[in-house]
Amino acid sequence: MKLYTADRMLTQTESGDITNGAAVLVAKGRIAWAGRAADFPASNYPEALPTREFGDATLLPGLIDAHVHLGFDGGANPVQRMMAETDAEQLLLMVRSARELLSVGVTTARDLGARSYLDVTVRDAITAGVLQGPRLLTAGSPITTTGGHCWFMGGEADGAHEVRKLVRTHHRAGVDTLKIMATGGFMTAGSAPWFAQFEHDALAAAVDEAHRLNKQVAAHAHGVAGIERAIAVGVDTIEHCSFVHEDGSHALVPELADRLAAAQVAVSPTCNFRTVAMHEASGGQFTPPVAELHDRGVTIIASTDSGIDHTPHHAYVGALEAMHFFGMSRDAVLASATSVAASVLGLSHETGRIEAGLAADLLAVRGDPRNDLADLRQLELVLARGTEFVPDALSPLPEFDLAQSPMAAQFGGVR
Ligand SMILES: [Zn+2]
Structure with missing residues (x-):
């Protein structure tokens, strides 16, 4: 006591x-x-x-990060590293990542993509007290189309039948939540962020089966078609929700924002410490719509996608500063990182x-x-x-170099 x-x-x-x-x-x-x-x-x-x-x-x-990847190192090329590493090496990296999060005050994190159920292993070790880290919600490998975004994590499934089966397999392995790639992404070669990967039936099967098993579905969606589809099938959170159009531009679609608010689908916007630098380097072209969504009544939860390129896990506070920079009040940001995130993730009885x-x-x-x-x-x-917990000594945060980021490909003149 x-x-x-x-x-x-x-x-x-x-x-x-x-x-x-x-x-x-x-x-x-x-x-x-x-x-x-x-x-x-x-x-x-x-x-x-x-x-x-x-x-x-x-x-x-304690703070909450609703979107992390313990198996990515936040360096210049986390995908390459993950693909090259053995499961044992991945596991060690994930232990370090978990400690980095806890070292900056993140006491709950939702890992939205790991391979070989290593996230489940890490979660159980933390729960058992073998390892110190945040309370983890795990998703196993993100469900994606063959060759689709983050296929290398092992979650390929095509069509409603295969998707439903993979939800059941993940459930059997003990995941807490499901992640589905409703659109392509920035980090996978041959994948485009505006492309809606899954047909309506397959997305609907994921949600139906997950909800039957009393689990939430987080849908990764950059493009407007994927966002629209994800809302229609009743996912619980939309990750990124960056309103990317086919020409690569970003523009919030007010009608979709209103539907998000009405359907009470929370947005996990991936605002992180480098987002302000990206906004400035793109001449304002890239502006995450957190404040506009929030003002329209959409629930926003703090999420960084930490681990992705140039986004170390211990840069968490910079993400909250970015949310404030893009127009949310400090009080709203603090709530989105604590009580609101806990509520959205079904953890109100536990934390926040x-x-x-x-x-x-x-x-x-x-x-x-x-x-x-x-x-x-x-x-x-x-x-x-x-x-x-005594925080670990952490390495200084890198300067963000837009030209080195896969996301740079979408900006005219920056390759
Ligand atoms: Zn992610």
Whole structure:
């Protein structure tokens, strides 16, 4: 049992933030009590209750990244590396990635594509306490067409029958959620982001079978045709949702945005620390529509696609700064990285808020991230399911070079 106190606390509950002294009592991995420090019923507990006092700092729920790839290294060529590595090598990389995420305060992550169910192995090791890392939601290999986006992860299936069978196979292997590639992507040769890979029937079969098994479906969709199809079949989240048109341009389709809002399909927009650099290098042509979607009532969850090229896992805070840069308020960004993401991912009963009964996923940061998201880098405490974690020493983030990125291919004049 341990008590944590700080001047401020972002609870992400209806009772709101505490700004005049807050306390959280943690016992057996869970939050036993949380509230105003002045209200803490100290007489109920031993006098020598172990306590950590952070003073001029803010307690907040552990952060959530709704889209990562532990098996990608975030370097210049993660696909090449994954294809060259043995499963044993991949597993070691994934352990490092998991620790990098936890080292920057990410206590929950959804891995949306790994091979050989290595994500399930890593998840189970974390749950068992063999390895420290974020709580993981796993998807196994993304379901894709033969030769389609990320085929090299092993999830090729064509037509409704094969797709349904692969959902069942993934379920048997113990995945938490399903990922389907509704369109092509930027990272796979011969795959185009605006191309809607799966016919309606196959997509519908994935959703039908996953929901029957009580699992969510995350649809990777860049192009408008794929986004439209994904909404029509009732997926739970749309990844990227970048509204790429056939000429390679990006332009939000208001009618589709309104349908996303009406159908309560959350968008996981892949805003990450390099997105601002890409926006600037493209002369403003590339602007993720997070604020416009949010303003139209679409639920946005923080997601980085970390691991993809030039996007290290430990660049997470830069993703939240990018969401703010592109027009979301800091409060909305903080919610999308905690309570909102937990709710969308079906984890409200477990994490995302500071409330008695939930898992003790708790951060303390110097300063106040409501005034400056950069304060999230001033980590004083990382508590994952009640266990204190000492962050690893992390390598500095690389300068983003647009010309080196596969996404550069879509910008005129940049190859
Ligand atoms: Zn991804």
